Amino acid sequence: MKKCIGIGFIACISVLNSFAEDGHQLWLRFAATKVAAMPLTKVTGDTSLLAVKEYRRAVSAMTGRLPEVSSQLENKSLLFATSGNKTIARLGLSTSLKQSGPEGYIIKTVQLDGKQLTVIASESDKGLLYGAFHLLRLIQTGKANDELNITEKPSYNVRVLNHWDNLDGTVERGYAGRSIWKWDELPGMVSPRYTEYARANASIGINGSVLNNVNASPEMLSTANLQKVKAIAGALRPYNIKVYLSINFSSPAKLGGLPDSDPLKPAVRKWWKDKADEIYKLIPDFGGFLVKANSEGLPGPQDYGRTHADGANMLADALKPHKGIVMWRAFVYSPGKDERAKLAYKEFQPLDGKFRDNVIIQVKNGPIDFQPREAFSPLFGAMKKTPLMPEWQITQEYLGFSNHLVFLASLWQEFLQSDTYCKGKGSTIAKVTDGTLFKQPVTAIAGVANIGEDANWCGYTFAQANWYAFGRMAWNNNLTASDIADEWIKMTFTGDPAFVNPVKDIMTTSHETVVSYMMPLGLHHIFAWEHHYGPEPWCEVPGAREDWLPRYYHKADSVGLGFDRTTQGSNAVSQYYSPLKEEYNNLSTCPEKYLLWFHHVPWDYKMKSGNTLWNELCYKYDSGVKQVRHYQTLWDQMEQYVDNERFSQIQFKLRIQSRDAVWWKDACLLYFQQFSKRPIPYDIERPVHDLDELMKIKLNLKHHN
Known part of the structure; x- marks a missing residue:
């Protein structure tokens, strides 16, 4: 089929969807399109630059010609240049480039000596590479034109x-096969x-x-490793990606x-200094260490009273001395010390300002553990003298693995x-962590990868969207x-609005859908033991x-449902x-999406919809299904609009998700009904399982851990 999608760089695009694809190309499916007309047929710049190579490689795949x-400089040509280039100086872009930094870039359409040029400019080769991928993204999504004026950092x-990933090739909480590191x-x-x-x-800006x-x-x-x-x-390295290592604190x-x-012992400190020197001698641009310490049984400084x-x-x-950083995880909780959601704050907030300037504290988005929905961790904003980096979980440990579209x-x-x-x-977490509100020597963000050796990298086409x-x-x-x-839809599939619009609706509502059929209204951590796949309240x-x-x-219990974290409960508020603390503390003002996170709510409590809590819970689960x-x-x-292979895979996965949603709904409603003693509203679908039957399900999914 043929679909016209824009002007300027792309006049028309032919989409070939009759052949099978395994998803290996991700969002870089340049070979899947044919561009009938593209004015930027000439490139000016150092052909040895990776940015130039990647741009020419992609355009060649799209057009069939290099x-x-x-x-x-010729009319309708593309110039790759760093800040020292004479043309960049003539165009007056040097100041803007300096403000954008070594990874930032400018993409600008200009007129020079009667010629129309498109310029990709940066202070460094790194920025040129990111700029090249940005322009390719515009081309792939039909947004390239002859009036570009983009500045990014x-x-x-x-x-x-x-x-x-582990040294034996397994991946903890990985659902796309074994490790890609052999x-x-x-x-x-x-x-x-x-x-x-x-x-x-590199195409999406990841640099570590x-x-x-x-x-x-x-x-x-070890030296061998x-x-x-x-x-x-x-x-x-060529793609501006530094390597880092997680370390075990007991390594000395x-x-x-x-x-x-x-x-605090000199011999231990010397051991780490010598090990760092050894690493940097082998890898001069090594990024640094990630540390999980005194958490879930792992060793740490608290073992020695530190x-x-x-x-x-x-x-x-x-x-x-090597300009490396330490990313120290705040995921700590010890039995019996206090309510779990409070522990990271209690341990780290008193240490604010006591860390070296090359330490950044890595904090999960919520205070428990990557739940489908959590109130944000109160550490964000509480440590004003210490950089914090958000940690997100891309791999879907608590969200249906690589079976559910989320x-x-x-x-x-x-x-x-x-x-x-x-x-x-206005003190958003974005501004707290990116240096806007607090001057920080380093800003950072981390995502727990969902990548494995499967041909499509992530075990599911839609899981690629989260990467x-x-x-x-x-x-x-x-x-x-x-x-x-x-x-992502346009780059991974097609730009046809008849496909893009409904699929975007699926994607942008999918998280709320999963929360509804798993743990609505602030419920959390009611998963099955160990593997965390299905319900087991x-x-x-x-x-x-x-x-x-x-x-x-x-x-x-017979009274109601939810964890009381108010001033009358654990006082996590x-x-x-x-x-916020007053808003969360008050049952009538607490956002209903966090209601059972902060409150133990009576079954007959009247919700904003007019339903009782019990009926609202039932309707939420039913809406998810x-x-x-x-x-x-x-x-x-x-x-x-889709090749047969990917269409069938997604269709199959949605069947699994649909069955799992019913499993979650039936298990949770039948279980909680034992406490509420109330009927499931008659206008929603009846449970198709028996609770006794559901309680006998024991999945053997240890290979995922």
Whole structure:
């Protein structure tokens, strides 16, 4: 079929959707389109620049011809140039480039000596590469024209993927096969997939990769493994991607043979200094360390009576001469000390201002653990002298793995736009973390990767959208979920509005849909034991910690449902700034999406809709089921626009999601009905399962961990 979509760079586009695709090309499907007319047939610039190579490579795939390279500026040509270029000086762009920084860029259509030029300019080759991919994105989405005037710089300095990959090739919470890092083949064999991975990340602005699991093995820092890390770094470096490593805090004792790993002991400090020197001798641009310490049984400075600041600062001192950073995770909680949602704040807020300037605290978006929806962590805004970096989970540990369509940009947009009120109204988390409100030596953001060795990288075509969305939001934290969905759909499938509009509707509503059929109204952590795939609000495991079990969170009884975090309960509301703490504390003003997060609510409490809490809960679960079925209907109508392989895969996954939604609805309503003693409203679908039957389900999904 043929569809005209714009003017300027692209006059018309032919979409070939009859052949099968495995999704390996991600959003860089340049070969899937044929551009009939493109004025930018000549490129002016250093052909050795990766930006020029990537641009010519992509245009060649789209047009079937390689753009010519000219040594002279010609009409309708594209100029790649850094700030030292004479043409850039003539155009008066040097000041703007300096303000944009080494990764920023300008894309501008200008008239010079009677010729129309499009300029991609930056202070460095890094910015030129990002600018090239931006222009290609405009071309792919039909937004390129002859009046471009774009200036960009990243919201965060460090935009990093956290791989939870292990040395044995497994991936914790990974649902797309085994690790892409082939430790048993390295360093002798460097997979070409590493370059494909680097290109995909560069195309969306990601500039860092933590190669291994936060539950790190000390062996990661062995000399033999560091040689392998060096080989990976070499493959990623051309695309401006630094490598980082998760470290085990007990490495001096476990790997180095020291009596202990006390961070204040000179021998331990020397061991880390020597190890850092060894790493940087092999990898001069090594990024630094990610640390999970004194969390879920992992070792840390508290084992020796030291603070998180003591541990982080020791590592920071070792990395400082090499300009490396420490990303120290705030995901800590200890049994019996206090209510779990309060613990990270209690441990870290008193340490504000006590960390070295190359330490950044990595904080999950919510105070529990990547739940489908959480109130934001109160640490954001509470630490004004210490940089904080958001940590998001791209891999869907609590969101149906790679079986459920959940576009996480909606969740992340909600998080970034949340107002902390730490410096008055408008103190959004985006502004708290990107340096707008607090001057910070380094800004950063992390996403737990959903990448594996599957041909399509993520186990599901729509899971690729979350990798894409993380990169785009890390680059520009003002982008909306709708903006990003629009880009991704057009680049991954087609620009035909008959396809784009309904699929964008699916994507941008999908997060709310999943919250509705899993844990609406602020319910959280009622998943099955260990694998976290299905519902298990009744879960009881002998000997398990209380805060690992669903009853700890839902508190269902004959009176009502929900966790009381008000001043009359755990008082978690006190960790937020006014007016939030008062708003959350009051049952009538608390946003209903967080109602059961902050309150134990009577079953007959009247909601804004006029329904009782019990009826509202039932209707929420039912609406989630109906929405997924609506997605199935919409997707079936898209068959003519998509290749058979991807269409069938998505159709199959939506069937799984639809069945799972019913599973969640029936399990939760039948279980909570035991406490509410109220009927399920008669105008919604009856449960199709028995509770006894559902309680017997025990999935064996340990291979996912």
